[in-house]
Amino acid sequence: MLVVSCFKTKGFLRIKPFNIQTPLLFCSSTTFPAISKESNPVSFLQPNRTTLFRQLKQRPTLSQLKETHAQIITQAFSQDISFVGSLIRSYTSSNDLGYARVLFNRYPFTSPPTLLWNLMIQAYSKTLNSQESLHLFRRMLSLDGPIVPVPDSYTFTFVITSCSHQPSAVEGQNTHGRVIKSGFESDLFVGNSLVNMYSAFMKMEDAQKVFNEMPQRDVFTWTSLVSGYAKSGEMGAASELFARMPERNDVSWAAMIAGFVGGAKYNEALKYFHDMLFDAKMKPNEAVLVSVLSACAHLGALDQGKWIHVYIDKTGVPQSSNISTALIDMYAKCGRIDCANQVFSGISKRDVLTWTSMISGLSIHGLGKVALRMFSQMLGEGIRPNNITLLGVLNGCSHSGLIDEGCKIFYSMESLWGIAPTIEHYGCLVDLLGRAGQLERAFKIARDMPMNPDIVIWRALLSACRIHGNASLGEQIIDYISKMDPIGHGGGHVLLSNLYSSLGQWERVDRMRKLMSEIRSDYNPGCSWIENVDRDTSEVGGSFEKGKCRRWIYSQH
Template identity: 35%
Template sequence: MAATLSPPLVSAPPQSSPPTPETLPSNNHRYRYRYRSENQTRYTVDYTNPTILPLIERCSSTSQAKQIHAQMLRRRIFFDSSYYASRLFTLYALSDFSPSLDYARKVFDQMPEPNVYSWNTLIRAYASSSEPLQSFLVFLDMIQDCPDSPNKFTFPFLIKAASELAAKRVGMAVHGMAVKGSLDCDVFVLNALIHFYASCGDLVEGCKVFSKMPERDVVSWNSMINALAQEGGSSEKVFRVFEGMLGEGVEPNDVTMVGVFSACAKIRNLRYGRWFHSIVVKNGIEKSLILNNAMLDMYTKCECLCEAKRVFENMGKKDIVSWTTMLSGYAKMGEFDAARIVFNAMPRQDIAAWNALISAYEQNGHAKEALALFHELQVSKYAKPDEITLVSSLSACAQLGAAESGSWIHVYMKKHGVKLNCHLMTSLIDMYAKGGYLDKALEVFQSAEKKDVYVWSAMIAAFAMHGRGNDAINIFKRMQEAKIKPNAVTFTNVLCACSHAGLVEEGRFYFNQMLPKYGVVQQVKHYSCMVDILGRSGLLEEAIELIENMPLVPGASVWGALLGSCRTYGTIGQAEHAFAHLIEMEPRNHGAYVLMSNIYAKFGMWDGVSRLRKLMKEFGIKKEPGCSSIEVDDTVHEFLVGDNSHSQCREIYLKLYEIAERLKSNGYVPNKSQLLQDIEEENVKEQALYSHSEKIAIAFGLIKTAPSTPLRIMKNLRVCGDCHTVGKLISKLYDREIILRDRYRFHYFKEGQCSCMDYW
């Protein structure tokens, strides 16, 4: 009779169910099984030995496997033939439809004398499971119970288990056993060892194994290429190994090319990427989905969107990785319309796609769009925000100073039971601090059960930007008491705190202790802070001496700090010296031109102002327009200098006129030196000053908020001296607390005074 699993024949009452872990017999007992399927139909199979193997090979479901198993038990084949038993066990251990590895293990335990193939199969199954440690326990049993010695197939599976565990000492022990067993020249063992050492971060040892191989197959080369590709700084080595592979006449395959494209993507090497693409085409290498995705990733990271689009459109099959990669490529290049088209066309928008677009908006300065997309996600049925979403959205709130929106996200996190890890803690502290709610930032900080170096650093930065230098230093001291080692970011924040609070001696102290006490090497940004500390205090000669003696090349930030100090204390010569160095490094730095123009204007050197304005026009350099925002009823309202686009423009300017009259009646005189033009008409000068964006935002806030509500204003540039004076006067005349954040710090205006004590 021909062996078959279908069609069903006439049913007969079953005497037992198919085997389960509980009903499997022990080695000392034999049972007979009859099995009727779920539809009550018995399958008749002729289990003479020649038919068993094809039946096992054709098996495609747990139900069929159990039918075969039951008949093998009934006819004693399972116990009498280790070969057929091992093939059935392999079906349970390695097939996609296997009930569980525990079930397979119980089947193995019933085998009277499992052969070395079965032992290797069980080790292999555990090595690929969530319990790779079990591979070694099985191996110990194998040494004791199996009559045959471990062979060249045993060790690659053990080495894979060691790779999964990143257990270097265990893997090295297995390596030693392979050498002792004279298997150290086997290509399968050596390939596994290369992967193992790479997984443990020991590329040196992996390279030694590779270099000493008596023969290498394509897997050997792929193992070495992928090991190097995973290591951030080894991309050039990947290319050399690939060239060596071609030199030895080994044909690369799709796995090879995935590795080399990955290396190209990491170092953004478009030239090599195009060469590798030509090899794929020339050699006719099959473009698998993984390979296409690797090419797509390489082109997008190399910012070659035309080639990326061509690869994407020619892909026969696309998965969520393909769509998200293309979306990210457009978004990171600022092509948000194209990114949104891809996003809308995606068959399924998982959270990775949402995150790619939200984070791209946020990182490219489109914070409002990032928040709008986050709110769109709230009503989506197919994805829910994760940690990456929340961090990006909180960062967008921080950019806008939208603390009300950020607070809503905080409530959302509590409502949905989101665990506050260190990343989210840092984001919350930063959001509240930049939104002007220092007390809430401190509350989040104090509630943290675990604080890493970035949480501590964020709280130091919060105090720094609010001008509370001594509080920042106290947090730094508490950080040391908690045995948290400070890093370069920590010291940047500490030095910024000293700069904003005029703590010169403290700044010198911590700057000089960075390397000898804490092992943190001073970087350019730390020298910039120190120059700023000295320059703000009028110690320009010391600041210049520090720059001249720097062991590093002074960066643009160093010369920018010096130029900023010259605005208050320096001479024209010192300012021009700093400006010359700054634009040499950053020829299109509009801030440098504006700052130097301010200095010329301060000294009444209008020819210098005109010359700089002419240069800016010739080079196509545009001054960044002043922009201020205020959040009212969860909506962020933005105003540019001289803005008349707001729906309540008329009311705003009437309020500005009212403010101007009240200020004048109380002795206010506009500071016209803040203008960058030589304007002759006095009324035009005053009008230009009153149209500054922060004044417009304050007027709007006075109109739209209750009399007792503090006004929280965010500005993208440094607040000018006249606006600073006006802020103090308005706080007194209108009995309003005004919290103004400019590019560098916060100003708390209250009862005619500012928290910065006019030191900013």
């Protein structure tokens, strides 16, 4: 039996369920929202079964849904199984898992049918808490009694999606076994989620095997496989598949372009973007644009970046936070901090990402003081920094010699924002102190920090030694490195070699080069990209037609 209190205030009907120990549909002290004639004109007076069902079917907003829920309780329909099901469905589609879960747990008389298990499992698979989705699935399997819910192809599709969000592939592999036992192997959706799951873990032999054995495939199947190869850096395999795909859409293109960017094949990324534009039916989506802007940023390809900016404005792509972030980053890395700032100023609602890209941009331009000012402005607007924001700020301090400020931020980041320094933050600190000439202190920090120093740290330290002409500390550091890990660290030896040569001690350079070849270091010769700006063809808003593209000079030194 249900108890609810109804009372009228200022013309509104308020309904509040009481908390009693009988198996309530709803056991919560929440006050339901007021029901007004305006917000619910039809059902205000006498809602019956049919009108209540109609209200639930019409994709209500969360507050409308709660009103309807309150009415169901007052009409004593709350033990009605079909109402419970509809309510759960509505709450999951409104992404209110709390209410949905309460209803699900208190499902009256029997265990919920498969459909409701599926809805709950699917809802959790979309959240960060996808573990819960697997818990539910395990509970579903462990039930026994006369009527038990049986997993169907929907269940497996959602469970496998949750598996692809787990830290390891074991859950996914187990579920795959269960799929085979239950005979859902040949289902298109189950197959697609399996290909996607194996691709997410970059287990491409397995993904390919599932793909090969599927009786039918669609764009999702192909795109999932392509993006798996792209993520694994196997762009040869990816482009081969991409060429063979019977049908492509914007996500397929995005997978290819992002794959090239991830593998530092920026020119290839731009080439695919060009091909995509050539296909009149294809419209680059946000993911494509963000990836291509990143490619421009890495190449220093300002003109192409500008072209994409104009394209975004002209074609009315909604200027999202991601797009703004990518534009700011592109302009900053291409040396146009003024344009970056222009984009930043034009944003109506700034978030951590846009702030971070602006601050980092200022930092790499040596504008540490401005970066710091922006940082405090950001804090003033109540936006919490993340670890990358702090990296940007620390980087700005080290490039502008703001030692006290940098140290202060480093040593208070954990207490102020709950962000524990990672090895990258330590790298900034060592760099900061090293550049400032506090070499001993920097070395001590590298030695005593909670994690093993990596090559980036040693490089910062050794180049600081070089700048400040302190070869003996450099040697001391190298000794320390070789004691810790005698094999590897090729980069460190190269740096020591540079350190010596800058000091004119050539006999030692010789010794170091020998040592380097002995330890077979994975050192790659430095290289740089220089954009060959051809003014005739690079006007903003120009096209990417053949022959009009940039040429590149590749120089090695």
